[in-house]
Amino acid sequence: MTMRFEGKRVIITGGTGGIGQALVELFAGEGGQVLFSDRSEEDCSDLGNALRRKGLETIFLAGDLRQKAYCESLISHAVENLGGIDILINNAGIIPRGNILETNDDMWFSSLDVNLTAVFFLCRAAIPHMQQAGGGAIVNTSSTWGIYPGPDHVAYCTSKAAVAALTKNLGRDHAADGIRVNAVCPNEVNTPMLRSGFIRRGIDPVNAVEELGKTVPLGHIAEPAEIADVIAFLASNEARYVCGATVEVTGAKPVYG
Numbered sequence: 001m002t003m004r005f006e007g008k009r010v011i012i013t014g015g016t017g018g019i020g021q022a023l024v025e026l027f028a029g030e031g032g033q034v035l036f037s038d039r040s041e042e043d044c045s046d047l048g049n050a051l052r053r054k055g056l057e058t059i060f061l062a063g064d065l066r067q068k069a070y071c072e073s074l075i076s077h078a079v080e081n082l083g084g085i086d087i088l089i090n091n092a093g094i095i096p097r098g099n100i101l102e103t104n105d106d107m108w109f110s111s112l113d114v115n116l117t118a119v120f121f122l123c124r125a126a127i128p129h130m131q132q133a134g135g136g137a138i139v140n141t142s143s144t145w146g147i148y149p150g151p152d153h154v155a156y157c158t159s160k161a162a163v164a165a166l167t168k169n170l171g172r173d174h175a176a177d178g179i180r181v182n183a184v185c186p187n188e189v190n191t192p193m194l195r196s197g198f199i200r201r202g203i204d205p206v207n208a209v210e211e212l213g214k215t216v217p218l219g220h221i222a223e224p225a226e227i228a229d230v231i232a233f234l235a236s237n238e239a240r241y242v243c244g245a246t247v248e249v250t251g252a253k254p255v256y257g
């Protein structure tokens with residue numbers, strides 16, 4: 001096992017979700033000192049215990065990313081408990097579904113709050129610590145649906161497009177600080193977020209994921225680890241010349257075309 005993140009202080013949001021769990025295990029497994037975040041204290045505690053049984057120590061701080069105070073406390077928690085921040089992975093997200101006529105105010109604002117504004121709060125609070133340390137890496141999770149908006153997800157696509165723009169802005173503005181800011185843009189990934197869409201429509205998610213896989217030139221939709229591996233690459237020294245990039249990870253499947 002390579003130890004690409006030995007001694008690195010890493011914050012991961014959405015840590016108990018589909019891609020999040022793969023990320024927490026990968027970074028902790030490769031030597032990172034991981035602080036992860038998610039909404040449910042109980043789910044965070046269960047994940048921390050499951051990882052401890054595998055010999056991996058992590059810490060967590062549960063809370064709601066819609067609260068600015070929580071976003072800022074996550075950064076100070078890393079500074080107080082890990083001694084700083086080297087890597088920030090903004091992975092948490094929600095997917096309100098609907099075209100504009102189906103999108104109520106709460107769907108719109110919650111999408112922007114979690115997918116975009118929390119990323120803004122976390123980056124703004126983390127960057128001074130990275131500047132002080134002489135550099136760092138931030139990896140945001142946008143989506144191919146942010147770059148090529150798919151149908152009937154107006155709030156989600158808009159928020160993910162803004163994350164791609166924010167990533168390019170920060171990548172440009174903080175390159176001279178040695179802080180690399182990049183984003184991963186997955187197409188479909190086999191996680192609760194994707195499966196909930198099938199369940200909502202009364203479709204069996206196991207069959208649906210298999211059928212969906214046939215539409216992907218590589219033969220299957222992404223598994224969480226296949227996205228976590230790209231995020232880890234972007235956070236690692238191997239990506240030292242990658243900055244302000246939005247990396248599409250699609251198995252060659254276009255959103256449309």
Ligand SMILES: NC(=O)c1ccc[n+]([C@@H]2O[C@H](COP(=O)([O-])OP(=O)(O)OC[C@H]3O[C@@H](n4cnc5c(N)ncnc54)[C@H](O)[C@@H]3O)[C@@H](O)[C@H]2O)c1
Nearest residue numbers: 014016017018019039064065091092093143188189191193
């Ligand atoms: N699954 C896909 O097909 C897909 C495709 C492209 C991009 N993405 C993006 O990948 C990222 C990870 O998604 P996933 O598929 O693992 O979904 P997921 O639903 O399994 O995980 C998302 C996590 O974010 C957490 N979260 C949501 N709102 C929060 C809040 N207010 N405060 C704190 N935590 C909160 C959730 O509790 C959950 O654990 C998201 O940003 C998503 O938009 C997913």
